[in-house]
Amino acid sequence: xxxxxxxxxxxxxxxxxxxxxxxxxxxxxxxxxxxxxxxxxxxxxxxxxxxxxxxxxxxxxxxxxxxxxxxxxxxxxxxxxxxxxxxxxxxxxxxxxxxxxxxxxxxxxxxxxxxxxxxxxxxxxxxxxxxxxxxxxxxxxxxxxxxxxxxxxxxxxxxxxxxxxxxxxxxxxxxxxxxxxxxxxxxxxxxxxxx
Numbered sequence: 476x477x478x479x480x481x482x483x484x485x486x487x488x489x490x491x492x493x494x495x496x497x498x499x500x501x502x503x504x505x506x507x508x509x510x511x512x513x514x515x516x517x518x519x520x521x522x523x524x525x526x527x528x529x530x531x532x533x534x535x536x537x538x539x540x541x542x543x544x545x546x547x548x549x550x551x552x553x554x555x556x557x558x559x560x561x562x563x564x565x566x567x568x569x570x571x572x573x574x575x576x577x578x579x580x581x582x583x584x585x586x587x588x589x590x591x592x593x594x595x596x597x598x599x600x601x602x603x604x605x606x607x608x609x610x611x612x613x614x615x616x617x618x619x620x621x622x623x624x625x626x627x628x629x630x631x632x633x634x635x636x637x638x639x640x641x642x643x644x645x646x647x648x649x650x651x652x653x654x655x656x657x658x659x660x661x662x663x664x665x666x667x668x669x670x
Contacts (some may be wrong), residue, residue, distance in 0.1 A: 479571060483500075483655045484654060485499055485500070485654055486499060486656075489503075494529055495529060495532070499656065503642070503656075504642065504645050504649065504660040504664075505645045505660060506566050506644065506645030506646070506664055507645060508591055508593040508595070508667065509591055510584070510589065511545070511546075513591050513644060514581070514584050514590060515545035516640060517580070517594075517640055518542075518577050518639075519531050519538075520636050520637075520639050521573060521577070521580070521630075521636055522538070522568045522573055522577075523632030523636070523639070524573070524631055524633075524636060526568065527639050529640075530568065531568070534568060537564075537566035537567060538566075538567045541564060541567055542567075547566070547585055547586065547590075550577060550578055550581035551581040553581040558574045558575060558578070561574055561577065562574070572630075572631075573631055576630035579628060579630060580630065580632075581627070582628070583616075583624075583629050584629075588600055593623075594620065594644075595646065595668075597620035597623070597641070598647070598668050599627050599668075600668065600669070601661070601664050601668055602647075602649075602653050603661075605652050606656070610642075610649045612635050613637070613638045614634075614638055616638075616641070616647075617635070617637040617638035617640075617641055618634040618637075620634075620641070621633055621634040621637045624637070637663075645660060646668070647664075648661050650651075
């Protein structure tokens with residue numbers, strides 16, 4: 476009789492559910508460069524404010540459908556009638572402020588020449604972590620990103636939201652040093668950011 480396959484070592488935050496494990500293994504910390512992907516992720520991070528990330532993961536597929544695939548142009552042209560319609564749908568995060576912010580953020584993102592480049596300017600130099608590394612809730616870089624986004628008219632982009640965004644967008648590699656994803660994400664990040 477053979478031994479069962481050894482379980483992969485993952486960051487401890489994701490071990491509570493298969494939804495978290497799949498997100499951790501397939502998405503979290505992998506650098507995103509495209510403006511459309513980064514916009515979608517920034518909106519989802521803003522939607523999380525005050526909620527558990529698993530709530531966003533469980534609702535994001537439906538939100539993707541309802542919010543025009545997070546298309547910036549379509550969202551920028553959304554109206555209060557759209558907001559009222561969305562608020563009736565229990566499949567999304569029903570928060571008027573967040574929905575209005577999403578529309579305004581789409582408008583603000585379209586005013587930038589290259590939304591992706593604008594965001595990546597705040598990525599810090601690549602750092603090496605170790606077993607004792609404590610993941611911060613925010614950093615000077617996420618504070619700078621938050622301040623710059625707010626100056627451009629974005630909402631739901633506080634420094635903690637921005638740092639969570641930087642983690643998930645792969646601008647920083649906060650996989651634990653023992654995590655099986657750490658080395659790959661570190662290589663990808665080094666290819667994306669000048670050290």
